[in-house]
Amino acid sequence: FGRIVNQRHFDRLINLLDTCSGKIFYGGKIDEKDRYISPTIIFDVSPDDPIMKEEIFGPIFPFITIRTADEAIRFINKRPKPLAIYLFAEDKIVTDRFIQETSSGALCVNDVVLHVSLDTLPFGGVGESGMGAYHGRYSFNTFSHQKAVRGYNGLLEIIGSRRYPPYSRTKLARLLRLLKKRQLPFDDIPYRLILTAIISFIIGLLVAYVLIESSSTSKTSSTSTSTLSCHHS
Template sequence: MDPFADTLQRLREAFDSGCTRPAEFRAAQLKGLSRFLQENKQLLQEALAQDLHKSAFESEVSEISISQNEINSALRNLRAWMKDEKVPRNLATQLDSAFIRKEPFGLVLVIAPWNYPLNLSLEPLVGALAAGNCVVLKPSEVSKSTEKVLAEVLPRYLDQSCFAVVLGGPQETGQLLEHKFDYIFFTGSPRVGKIVMAAAAKHLTPVTLELGGKNPCYVDDNCDPQTVANRVAFFRYFNSGQTCVAPDYILCSPETQARLLPALQSAITRFYGEDPQSSPDLGRIISEKNFQRLRGLLSCGHVAIGGQTDESDRYIARPEHPLRCEQSSPSLPGRTAQRVMLLPSRLGPGTSAPTVLVGVQETEPVMQEEIFGPILPIMNVRSLDEAVEFIRHREKPLALYAFSNSSQVVKRVLAQTSSGGFCGNDGFMHMTVASLPFGGVGASGMGSYHGKFSFDTFSHHRACLLRRPGLEKVYALRYPPHTPRNLRVLLAAMETRSCSCALL
């Protein structure tokens, strides 16, 4: 039995009916997404706390608010994005209408990861719905609580004839990918990205792959070490380092390293206290598998800061959550019994303290794989030239960072390297600018999204030319028998020019 056949058939029939194409329908879907966020904010915060121990601040900033902003932008600009785009014409088509029409692809598949399970599900979904597609959303089975909310609550806010959530692990995802989709949007690891791309190739399905990689962070000698430490530590340890655009390693001189280490220690202590494990602002590692992998990386180089781990760490998420079981509290004197909603105690993933490694070698595992955890290696380079060469001889990263009081140094790193995105003197703030595309290059991915780029990603840009039925005598110079004169006229007419003169 194919578990997905009926669902996909239903969605295809809905798309073929044309119901998703009107702007009014698309706007209604986006407004439904907005209500989902607004009416289930606490539920979502608790699910994120269960999955990743995310604080309310992290959940709001990196999951809920950023998704809401994406929806608001799409609603404000939807009709403008949908308009046919007029294009310049050549002399031969001056009397015609030439334009680009943005059409929905049809049935699209969005495969989301676990590290930002709400944001990275909804942001591409916004673009897909705004573009008028029917959508299958496959949330990560690793972030189980958020997956449950997306599967059980989100469909109530959308037209279920045009939207579906499918569940399962790698086996089910493999079965799903055997089907033909009109577009696939995948966020995850390069290893799985290759599997998705191979499956899409069988059907010649276009894809966007949002992958990862090792994001370099160059720190120049000419800098304020405490400012750099504050910004690098914040973005490295945000979401316990489980961010695809987090600074993955620092390149700096030995002298800058000596100044940077006490500044990093100061920043980490101010952010998370003397005992980071007890900090409400430090997340948890998502799974036992990832925890063990990260613990193995601690053997690389030398631990300069942190390094403590706790495999048995547990936590209890906040109360009042529809996903929990109900129990009656004991009656207290003078009070009636109340219904208290308790979350079951959950075996939380392990904790790993914010860690800095020094003396690491390029050949060690911590410099060969994306870390995806609260570990920051520092590698020494003798000069900016050496740092640039080091970056250029590795796969192109998803993001690249450069810190310096000299704008010329930052601009030089930008000019002599390639990456999906770049930010000078800060962490991944470029992701918050909706007018900038977000995406990788080379091994870190292909395609982009955010804001209008999301709408364009999920739209087929159809080239259209509407000609007049008359003027056959003018157009006849194309027909045989051909002459040198007709050829000269045709070549001149087909050249795109800025003039608006009429066809002679």
């Protein structure tokens, strides 16, 4: 571990270490002949250091001290969107804030890299950290083109004939009315409330069906008993 793939990348990492204003807390051992850099932790790094402006791709871990969640969110949002955010927090409110107020390819809570191993989750970046996502169906969607196809319909052409010039004030007014965004009847109702109502309705139908079937069975049984009693007499 710690052997760098080639001389160019080794020199690049050494330059990042040399231009870093922070203090090496752990590691920092270098063997140029073996292209070896030991796992290195650096404290008190400046956000303006070159090591903070590009992906490292090496065993170097720079630390910046941040006091509050607000400060951390501002720090993230001032920079290019990362491939992943690894958030360590016990407060759900803090976790929700990072989910909602930052943008990244992924966000992993109290763990690292685990999301990459789950083929049911999309893996990819945002903006400079990557375009598209892969894993399972997400790979298929990324490398597929959704082609829009519209067929001709004579009736719709007659109805929509007002979209063709020449345009009168009446035509323009009607077109503007059609283009105006309209609010659907259920837009203001929370999704969970609609789902609860649908489930309750289905349960009600099932209960009604069971009661009707039960009542029908009881009547049939009663009729059969009466018939048997008559024959017995």
